[in-house]
Amino acid sequence: MTSIILGQGRDGSDTCIDLPELLATRLLVQGNSGSGKSHLLRRLLEQTATLVQQVMIDPEGDFVTLADHYGHLVIDVEDQSEASLRAAGERVRAHRASVVLNLEQVEAEMQLRAAGAFLNGMFEAPRAHWYPVLVVVDEAQLFAPVAGGDTSDEARRLSLGAMTNLMCRGRKRGLAGVIATQRLAKLAKNVAAEASNFLMGRTFLDIDMARAADLLGMERRAAESFRDLARGQFMALGPALSRRPKLVTIGPVTTASHATGPVLLPLEPVSAEDLRDIILEPVHEFTPRPRRESRPPPPDLLAQLDAYGAEREAEEPAPAAxxxxxxxxxxxxxxxxxxxxxxxxxxxxxxxxxxxxxxxxxxxxxxxxxxxxxxxxxxxxxxxxxxxxxxxxxxxxxxxxxxxxxxxxxxxxxxxxxxxxxxxxxxxxxxxxxxxxxxxxxxxxxxxxxxxxxxxxxxxxxxxxxxxxxxxxxxxxxx
Ligand SMILES: Nc1ncnc2c1ncn2[C@@H]1O[C@H](COP(=O)(O)OP(=O)(O)O)[C@@H](O)[C@H]1O
Ligand SMILES: [Mg+2]
Known part of the structure; x- marks a missing residue:
């Protein structure tokens, strides 16, 4: 059995993920913002980097640092057309390349289109290239939303279709979906429903807790305990994890997150007077210079220009364009x-x-x-x-x-x-x-x-x- 250590249980014992089992199933990670989902995904990716091909759909450019340590190819989608992303998705399978699809630089609409095109390209790869690949999607509710946001229907349909393919029809094709979401209630139901492994982190909202309880088949009251989880703690359940709900504290990671949160810096003392001067310093308003009136050129100049034009025309044909x-x-x-x-x-x-x-x-x-x-x-x-x-x-x-x-x-x-x-x-x-x-x-x-x-x-x-x-x-x- 090829297992990797995800973290430690309550008693300090190792909690593992059975990799072959994970590749044959799917994993859903949920937890509010700051609960440690991205850290968990990073731990999973780092531990399995040398064992299996990986594709990371990265809306925040968090995971580009994997390239330095593990040689992942980073694809910045802003430089790519939809067609080339689709082709890239297909080629990634043929060449078994581990890839980070960096969606950080583009707007929501393009994020959906890019992720959709790339995932569909992977999904449509010919049978000869159906090698197992871990397909990890962070902030999956962006790509498989329950309801429409500011994005066009077309983009949403493309992306939702690709996510449904990944989670519902991808297994036979070797695609092992791992998705993380901060709001279970905002994630399309059919995309979540196919997961059989769960890692549930800190969750505050009742509606998310209720959905988590439904998915895990536990009493809603038991799910209340998700409220008390600390950052980095998750309740693990599923064939690749544990037969019974088990608490795990995710272990350390090697690479750093590219995204750094706000950092507290000591405030430097400034006197109130100085502060007033700095904040209220008059701004220099930009006053456009009055435009000089354009005077018509003297008639003889026009005549000269005309004559020059006629000469030129006689010499060379008009430009082809x-x-x-x-x-x-x-x-x-x-x-x-x-x-x-x-x-x-x-x-x-x-x-x-x-x-x-x-x-x-x-x-x-x-x-x-x-x-x-x-x-x-x-x-x-x-x-x-x-x-x-x-x-x-x-x-x-x-x-x-x-x-x-x-x-x-x-x-x-x-x-x-x-x-x-x-x-x-x-x-x-x-x-x-x-x-x-x-x-x-x-x-x-x-x-x-x-x-x-x-x-x-x-x-x-x-x-x-x-x-x-x-x-x-x-x-x-x-x-
Ligand atoms: N198991 C952990 N051990 C150490 N630090 C952690 C752990 N989980 C999360 N963190 C730290 O907590 C912060 C938030 O975690 P993150 O994974 O970004 O949360 P999320 O993706 O759920 O919003 C990060 O700075 C991360 O490094
Ligand atoms: Mg995150």
Whole structure:
């Protein structure tokens, strides 16, 4: 049994966590602010750092210090797009890298999006990479809140979905969720419900105590004792900890918390007079200088400028960036060149768009002749195998309109299905779907079909003879 020592029991004996058991279950830590949750998580991470891969979702930038001692990779999300965080989540699993996702620098909205994208990337990693990994989320109520705060519904849904995946469906994929929260009552119920190991710290509010008692299956009155716990003391229960509720005092840690709380400094004596002068020192108000009236230039200067301009124009053509118009055929062939580029199927959209912009500039067009959204749909249209002649047809416009209502990443899959259905061909196979989705994982591609069906844009029929797809609203069908 690989156990690590979490701390000491009432009688001074070691209290351990059974690591294999923990990896097969999930752990919920709860305690009010200052009860010692982050310290506990740090103890757990330090003790297991050499034994198992770790991912720390760190809203306060507390855990970046793990990098110095244990070599964790720190990812500062402010530098990353959602797509790259998703990819990073997937790659972390392939390379079994221990990571601290530092969310300290960004606003709540971006915290949710970043954590959601990263966790979903981990969750969607191909089966070959389902190695066990400890996924620790501090302040989990931020990422799986009961009710909405200032963040958008979309961000909250993304993050809550990712947390639900982690805690409810992650086990089979090797994801061992460890979440800490200061307010159990603010944490989404389904996210807490799957935990079977608990460490309950000091708790003041009745409503949190009641929820803790429910989760632990103890009398509400017994849970009253959580009020009297000291900082660093937790009641432990669960298969990886103890069969009976057991008090544990968490042991020391090696690395320091990055976040330092307020520190009491002795007040320096200053006389009341001095203080008055310092606090009420007049401020220098900023008075903007009156602007000088701009006088029109004398007429002969204008004439000179005009003449100069005419001369210049005769010498060199106007700068290319000014030309904005491009004919649709030209755009189509530019995008087709991008599609034909090597490995383009698996490159991120942003990279392809840059490639397109570069080609456009070389042809003397403005970089913005085609916005990202329309570019993406034209790209997906070409990939779907539609010929130029039909791209502007009424039929295809309808398919594009439906595609535009879908998340960006599944639009390609949808348009491929639409094209084959429109032409009455057989339904594309898993590999073609995977290419349209930009993944090498066939399972992931197949899941997009289910997703499209859930969104009610396609009807899916799987028979032993093969798969058939109909496009809702348009009535096209594959054979
Ligand atoms: N078991 C412990 N031993 C020593 N110091 C602790 C212990 N638990 C917490 N602390 C200290 O108490 C303070 C608050 O703990 P922290 O883990 O940040 O609380 P929380 O995350 O629950 O708000 C920190 O300064 C921390 O170092
Ligand atoms: Mg904390």
């Amino acid at each position: 000014v030309v904005v118009e491009a004919d649709p055929d030209q755009l189509w062939s530019l995008v087709a060149e991008v599609v034909a580029g090597e490995g383009s199927d698996y490159k991120p959209l942003a990279t392809l768009y840059q490639d397109f912009q570069l080609r456009a500039r070389i042809q003397g067009l403005s970089r913005n002749v085609l916005e990202l959204g329309p570019f993406h749909r034209m790209l997906a249209t070409i990939r779907a195998g539609l010929d130029r002649a039909r791209a502007d047809s009424e039929d295809w416009k309808q398919a594009q309109a439906i595609a535009a209502t879908l998340p960006e990443d599944v639009q390609g899959v949808f348009l491929l299905l639409a094209r084959t259905a429109l032409d009455g061909e057989t339904c594309p196979g898993d590999e073609a779907l995977a290419r349209a989705y930009g993944t090498h994982s066939l399972g992931r591609a197949r899941r997009q079909l289910n997703y499209l069906e859930e969104r009610e844009v396609i009807v899916l029929q799987e028979t032993p003879l093969g798969r058939r797809v109909a496009i809702v609203g348009l009535g096209w069908q594959t054979v």
